[in-house]
Amino acid sequence: MNATPVLEARGVARRFPNGVDALSPIDLTVRAGEFVTLLGPSGCGKTTLLRIFAGLDMPTAGTLRRHGDVDDLSYVFQDATLMPWASVAANVRLPLDLERGPRRLPMQARRGRVREALERVGLADFDTARPSELSGGMRMRVSIARALATEPSLLLMDEPFGALDDITRQHLDDELLGLAARQKLTVVFVTHSIFEAVYLSSRVIVLSRRPGRIVADIPIEAPTRDAAFRVSPAFAMQAARLQAALLEGQR
Numbered sequence: 418m419n420a421t422p423v424l425e426a427r428g429v430a431r432r433f434p435n436g437v438d439a440l441s442p443i444d445l446t447v448r449a450g451e452f453v454t455l456l457g458p459s460g461c462g463k464t465t466l467l468r469i470f471a472g473l474d475m476p477t478a479g480t481l482r483r484h485g486d487v488d489d490l491s492y493v494f495q496d497a498t499l500m501p502w503a504s505v506a507a508n509v510r511l512p513l514d515l516e517r518g519p520r521r522l523p524m525q526a527r528r529g530r531v532r533e534a535l536e537r538v539g540l541a542d543f544d545t546a547r548p549s550e551l552s553g554g555m556r557m558r559v560s561i562a563r564a565l566a567t568e569p570s571l572l573l574m575d576e577p578f579g580a581l582d583d584i585t586r587q588h589l590d591d592e593l594l595g596l597a598a599r600q601k602l603t604v605v606f607v608t609h610s611i612f613e614a615v616y617l618s619s620r621v622i623v624l625s626r627r628p629g630r631i632v633a634d635i636p637i638e639a640p641t642r643d644a645a646f647r648v649s650p651a652f653a654m655q656a657a658r659l660q661a662a663l664l665e666g667q668r
């Protein structure tokens with residue numbers, strides 16, 4: 418049986434005030450527990466669609482239904498976007514400190530959440546460090562910890578590992594898969610890496626060049642997601658399928 422829908426886009430399109438058409442009408446349902454990747458060439462509207470999913474932007478046509486509470490979603494930006502003057506712990510605590518009303522936790526509970534989130538990304542010992550003392554990969558993990566601190570069920574990630582070297586990126590891919598499984602997250606992930614898309618996703622949405630439309634909606638089959646999968650024929654075949662769909666979307 419199909420899981421509950423979390424996001425339902427019906428005819429969602431976006432035209433910017435300067436006349437740029439970023440998205441053609443998009444119909445897409447994301448269900449609980451899915452790891453959906455938006456894959457497409459630079460400028461095809463991936464960030465625009467993710468921002469609409471998050472409620473950071475509005476479609477100019479069509480409707481977006483988000484089931485569940487808006488507080489249940491977290492957004493991870495392309496860059497870690499940390500406050501350089503504040504400690505790692507203070508950075509992770511920020512969304513909790515910004516809560517007002519009944520959702521605002523007492524300080525002790527906020528500190529507990531921060532500790533747990535840092536443990537989940539393997540940075541428990543770095544709570545007092547400043548962002549400048551960390552590597553790029555560690556800063557990205559702090560940014561993910563900040564997104565997890567509010568205990569979201571939906572994680573929207575805009576090419577979070579794009580600026581990192583391959584080894585760090587693969588390591589963070591593995592950490593993310595572990596987190597998503599343990600926390601039962603629904604993830605919408607943006608990338609232009611075919612390999613990252615195959616490795617991470619339960620389903621890949623391939624977008625055409627701007628204005629982005631869906632060229633393919635491809636479920637990814639993976640017996641296990643590990644080093645052996647990355648070099649398996651099944652991996653190569655699925656990457657080739659995504660590559661063909663990307664080329665199709667260029668026409």
Ligand SMILES: Nc1ncnc2c1ncn2[C@@H]1O[C@H](COP(=O)(O)OP(=O)(O)OP(=O)(O)O)[C@@H](O)[C@H]1O
Nearest residue numbers: 433435437439458459460461462463464465466627
């Ligand atoms: N606020 C805006 N006003 C006008 N045009 C915009 C605005 N934001 C984005 N665009 C344009 O809309 C198109 C889609 O942008 P978007 O950032 O969604 O692409 P993307 O697929 O995420 O690209 P990349 O992979 O390079 O990050 C681009 O041509 C971009 O220049």
